[in-house]
Amino acid sequence: MSKPILELKEIDVYYGPIQALKKVSMHIDEGETVSLIGSNGAGKSTLLMSIFGQPRAASGQIIYQGTDITQKSSHYIASNGIAQSPEGRRVFPDMSVEENLMMGTIPIGDKYASEDMQRMFELFPRLKERRNQRAMTMSGGEQQMLAIARALMSRPKLLLLDEPSLGLAPIIVKQIFSTLRELAKTGMTIFLVEQNANHALKLSDRAYVMVNGEIRLTGTGRELLTNEEVRNAYLGGH
Amino acid sequence: MDGIFLQQMVNGLTLGSVYGLIAIGYTMVYGIIGMINFAHGDVYMISAYLAAIGLAVLSFFGVESFPFLILGTLIFTIVVTGVYGFVIERVAYRPLRNSTRLAPLISAIGISLILQNYAQIAQGPRQQGVPTLLEGAMRFDVGSGFVQITYTKIFILIAAFIGMGVLTYIIKYTKLGRMCRATQQDRKMASILGINTDRIISYVFVIGAAMAALAGVLITMNYGTFDFFAGFVIGIKAFTAAVLGGIGSLPGAMLGGLILGVAESQFSGLINSDYKDVFSFGLLVVILIFRPQGLLGRPLVAKV
Numbered sequence: 406m407s408k409p410i411l412e413l414k415e416i417d418v419y420y421g422p423i424q425a426l427k428k429v430s431m432h433i434d435e436g437e438t439v440s441l442i443g444s445n446g447a448g449k450s451t452l453l454m455s456i457f458g459q460p461r462a463a464s465g466q467i468i469y470q471g472t473d474i475t476q477k478s479s480h481y482i483a484s485n486g487i488a489q490s491p492e493g494r495r496v497f498p499d500m501s502v503e504e505n506l507m508m509g510t511i512p513i514g515d516k517y518a519s520e521d522m523q524r525m526f527e528l529f530p531r532l533k534e535r536r537n538q539r540a541m542t543m544s545g546g547e548q549q550m551l552a553i554a555r556a557l558m559s560r561p562k563l564l565l566l567d568e569p570s571l572g573l574a575p576i577i578v579k580q581i582f583s584t585l586r587e588l589a590k591t592g593m594t595i596f597l598v599e600q601n602a603n604h605a606l607k608l609s610d611r612a613y614v615m616v617n618g619e620i621r622l623t624g625t626g627r628e629l630l631t632n633e634e635v636r637n638a639y640l641g642g643h
Numbered sequence: 644m645d646g647i648f649l650q651q652m653v654n655g656l657t658l659g660s661v662y663g664l665i666a667i668g669y670t671m672v673y674g675i676i677g678m679i680n681f682a683h684g685d686v687y688m689i690s691a692y693l694a695a696i697g698l699a700v701l702s703f704f705g706v707e708s709f710p711f712l713i714l715g716t717l718i719f720t721i722v723v724t725g726v727y728g729f730v731i732e733r734v735a736y737r738p739l740r741n742s743t744r745l746a747p748l749i750s751a752i753g754i755s756l757i758l759q760n761y762a763q764i765a766q767g768p769r770q771q772g773v774p775t776l777l778e779g780a781m782r783f784d785v786g787s788g789f790v791q792i793t794y795t796k797i798f799i800l801i802a803a804f805i806g807m808g809v810l811t812y813i814i815k816y817t818k819l820g821r822m823c824r825a826t827q828q829d830r831k832m833a834s835i836l837g838i839n840t841d842r843i844i845s846y847v848f849v850i851g852a853a854m855a856a857l858a859g860v861l862i863t864m865n866y867g868t869f870d871f872f873a874g875f876v877i878g879i880k881a882f883t884a885a886v887l888g889g890i891g892s893l894p895g896a897m898l899g900g901l902i903l904g905v906a907e908s909q910f911s912g913l914i915n916s917d918y919k920d921v922f923s924f925g926l927l928v929v930i931l932i933f934r935p936q937g938l939l940g941r942p943l944v945a946k947v
Contacts, residue, residue, distance in 0.1 A: 480834050489835055
C-alpha cells in the first residue's frame with residue numbers, strides 16, 4: 406500500500422501565457438483513494454488532463470509506475486492503465502450507450518467486453534434501459550454514469566474521476582459514491598476531483614486542497630474534514 | 644413513361660454512384676479533421692492513370708478474361724492510390740495539424756498542383772485512353788423509344804454500391820469504424836481512451852483514396868479517356884455532392900452523389916446539355932438556402 410502508482414513532481418502547466426498549475430507536487434499510492442478539492446477554476450481539471458499530456462507540463466515530471474510519462478502520448482498513457490472520466494463527461498454524442506462503453510475497451514481489447522458490460526449495467530441499471538439510445542439524447546446524469554462506466558471498461562489500474570457528482574440528483578450522487586467505495590475495496594486506485602468536498606473527503610484516504618493552481622493543504626480525509634479552513638471554504642462553514 | 648427519361652435515370656445513377664464514391668473522401672476527411680482536401684480530385688485523376696497502367700501491365704502478361712483483368716486492376720489501383728492518400732496526409736497535412744485552419748487548405752492546393760504537373764510530365768499532356776473492356780448492352784423498348792443499358796454501366800452500378808456497402812459496414816459495425824467515429828466526434832477524448840488518433844486520420848485518408856480509386860477505375864471503364872486535368876471538374880462535382888448531402892455525413896455523400904448525378908443527367912437529357920453544370924451548381928445553391936447543413940447534415944451548433 407505504500408508504493409506510489411503516480412507521482413507529480415513540481416509540474417508547471419500553461420494555457421498560452423496563463424499559468425494554470427504552479428509547481429504542483431503530489432503522489433498517489435497503489436490502492437489508495439485520493440481526492441483533490443478546490444473551487445471552480447483552481448486548476449483541478451487541468452491537473453487531470455495534464456496527466457494525459459493535454460496540455461503538456463512545461464516543466465516537472467509525471468511518473469507512473471516508475472516510468473516517466475511526462476512526454477508520452479495520450480494513447481500510450483491510456484494503454485498503460487490510466488482511465489479518466491473527464492470534465493464535461495465527453496461521451497460520444499452520436500454513439501449508443503453500448504458503443505460508448507465499447508470505446509472504453511480499446512486499451513485491453515474486447516475479450517472481457519460483454520462480461521464487463523453486464524457489470525456496468527448492474528452498477529448503473531439506467532444505462533441498461535438506454536443501451537441502444539444515442540448518448541446525446543440522454544440527461545446529464547445519465548451521461549455522467551456513462552462516462553464513469555466507460556472509464557471502468559478498460560479495467561484501469563488508476564481511475565481518474567472529474568466531478569462525478571456534477572449535475573446529479575443527491576440520491577444518484579450517493580449511489581455513485583457507494584459504487585466508488587466498492588471499487589476502492591477491490592483494490593482499484595482512485596483519484597477524485599470534486600467540488601462536493603464533503604462526500605469526497607469521507608470517501609478518501611488522503612486529499613489535497615488546490616487554490617489558484619497551487620496545492621495549499623494536504624492531509625487525510627478525516628483531518629481535512631475537521632480543518633477549519635477547509636470547513637469554511639468548501640463545506641459550507643457549518 | 645418516356646424512354647429518354649428512363650435512359651437518363653440509368654445514366655444519372657451510374658454517374659451519381661461514382662460521384663458518391665469520390666464524395667466519400669471529401670466528407671470523411673472533413674468530418675475527422677475539418678478541412679477540405681482540395682487534392683482529392685487529383686488523387687482520383689492519379690487513380691485513372693494507375694487503372695490504365697494496371698490494365699496495360701495485365702494485358703501484357705496475357706491476362707485477357709474480364710473478371711481477372713478488372714479484379715487485378717482494381718486491387719493494383721486501390722492499393723497504390725491508398726499509398727498516395729497515406730503519403731499526402733503524412734507529408735502535407737500532418738505537420739500542419741496544430742496550425743491555423745487555412746494552412747492545410749493552401750497545402751492541399753499545392754498538392755493538387757503537384758499531382759497535376761507530375762502526371763503531365765510523367766504521362767504527357769495528351770488524352771490517354773483505354774479500350775472498352777466490357778462490350779454489349781441490354782436494350783428495352785419503352786413506349787415509342789428504347790432504353791439501352793451497357794454492361795459497363797451495370798458493372799459500375801454494382802461495383803459502386805458494393806464499395807459503398809462495404810464501407811458503410813466497416814464504419815458502422817467494426818472496431819475500426821467505431822474508432823473513426825470516436826475520433827470524428829471528439830478527438831481529444833478518443834486519445835484519452837487509448838486511440839492513436841494520428842493513425843486513425845491516416846486510415847481515413849487511405850479509405851478516401853481507395854474509394855476515389857474505385858471511382859477512377861469505373862469512370863475509366865465507362866468513358867475510356869482521361870487526362871492530367873481530369874480530376875478538377877469531377878473533384879468539384881464530388882465536393883458539391885458532399886456539400887449537398889451534408890458534409891461530414893457518410894450516407895449524405897452517397898445520397899448527394901446520386902441526386903447530383905441524376906439531376907445532371909435528367910437536365911441534359913430533357914432540357915439542355917450545355918447548361919448541365921449550371922443546373923447542378925444552381926441546385927446546390929437552392930438546397931443550401933433552404934437547408935444550409937445539407938440534406939443529411941446536422942445543423943451547425945457552436946461547440947463550447
